[in-house]
Amino acid sequence: MSESKLNLFSFTGKVKTLHLTWFAFFLTFVVWFNHAPLMAAIQEAFDLTTQEVKALLIINVALTIPARIVIGMLVDRLGPRIIFSSLLLSSSFICFWFAIADSYTALLASRFVLGFVGAGFVIGIRMIGEWFPAKQVGVAEGIYGGWGNFGSAAAAMILPTLALMFGGDDGWRYAVAATGAITLAYSFIYYRLARNTPKGSTYFKPKKTGAMEVTSKGDFFFYLLMNIPMYAALAVLTWKLGPDNLKILGASAANAIYIGLAALYAYQTSQVWRINKHVFKEEVPEIHRYKFKQVAILDLAYFVTFGSELAVVSMLPLFFKETFDLSIVQAGLLASGFAFMNLVARPSGGLFSDKFGRRKMLSLLITGLAIGYFILGQITSGWPLALAVIATMACSFFVQAGEGAVFAMVPLVKRRMTGQVAGMAGAYGNVGAVTFLTIFSFVSPQIFFLVIAGAAVVCLLAVQFLDEPQGHTAEVMEDGSVQMIEVS
Incomplete structure (x- = not known):
């Protein structure tokens, strides 16, 4: 092989x-x-x-x-x-x-x-x-x-x-x-x-458990900032289930959840401090540092890619049904093409990243994603159905290949924290879904697609600050020796 x-x-x-x-x-x-x-x-x-x-x-x-x-x-x-x-x-x-x-x-x-x-x-x-x-x-x-x-x-x-x-x-x-x-x-x-x-x-295992390790003072505050959207998304879900919307939760229950979320964020902040307070006392040796911006940018990229996929899969059957006056079965079959692309698109995104560079491919795929959603935002009942399906499938390829490109890089950030980096990026995918579906509840499908395209443009700008993995990353063995792991 x-x-x-x-x-x-x-x-x-x-x-x-x-x-x-x-x-x-x-x-x-x-x-x-x-x-x-x-x-x-x-x-x-x-x-x-x-x-x-x-x-x-x-x-x-x-x-x-x-x-x-x-x-x-x-x-x-x-x-x-x-x-x-x-x-x-x-x-x-x-x-x-x-x-x-x-x-x-x-x-x-x-x-x-x-x-x-x-x-x-x-x-x-x-x-x-x-x-x-x-x-x-x-x-x-x-x-x-x-x-x-x-x-x-x-x-x-x-x-x-x-x-x-x-x-x-x-x-x-x-x-x-x-x-x-x-x-x-x-x-x-x-x-x-x-x-x-x-x-x-x-x-390799983290030195401490309870929060992600960071290696500088600036990254400490950056980490706290990046935690906020996850709690905000849970608050939005509570609001959806609350007395002003689906009425599954009463006012008292919803308020209790809001208070609980605030308390959980405060607790998590205390854990972040417990794990990382040493960065305020002494500098972490250069060989053991990593940049938290790598994690944050990958979070945003998965917010746009997987977040938009979950949101679009949820609304696409109804969009096809109402736009082209199809039956529920027909609309469901046509919309399922968006998820089917996963079989090929996501591995392709990972393969291209391996061969041509992580940042370059992520930039290219998010550009294609932005253009794809912009085109979907132009679809009306006057479009030929076949053309609308082709546009949807093409957009889907860039979305899911982008997901593959994100996770082509996640394992290369810091080996012993790969699970935590993957967990945070994965959570941001769900945050994206909650965000986009909430927006969808207030706007037309066309505006919904354009909002995602706009979010992709913002993400594309952030990706330009991503550092291409180079050389090796260091991990400490149980006996105290250092092992270098190739990341390029």
């Missing part, structure tokens, strides 16, 4: 780890979105209103933002093998809980907790980063992310048919439970076959 090519038909060494891990991620997405294609049956079974259905969809992603931060810390501390196995195991039982729910309250509670499985993505980023060298890590992360993300599309294609095969009013329950059973079995398979690192390699 050459340095630049992967034999994906192999099932040994690092390629075995890649296959084991992308399938684990695939299952987390199947489980995370197993309710969406069955929502019509669930709505009928519980006689749900449109508002109750919307609340069920929103609450499914509410826990994912903090979960990705927490999982990022755990995977850096305990290793991806045990964390991924544990996540699969626990999510399978939550699946069973959702499948046997006998009230709307039980549906809401189980979907809220199941939002934690959306953090599975973060675990594999660290695992793949451990097994693949810098010259291959982009394409490997792209395959992992792209093929794993396809789990949501696979759920949409397979579960309705599976529910019909089971038949009866409870067909949807058996279909959901089946995904839980497969996930339960695979949790043991992953634990048995996966390993955190290649034989003889060291798994």
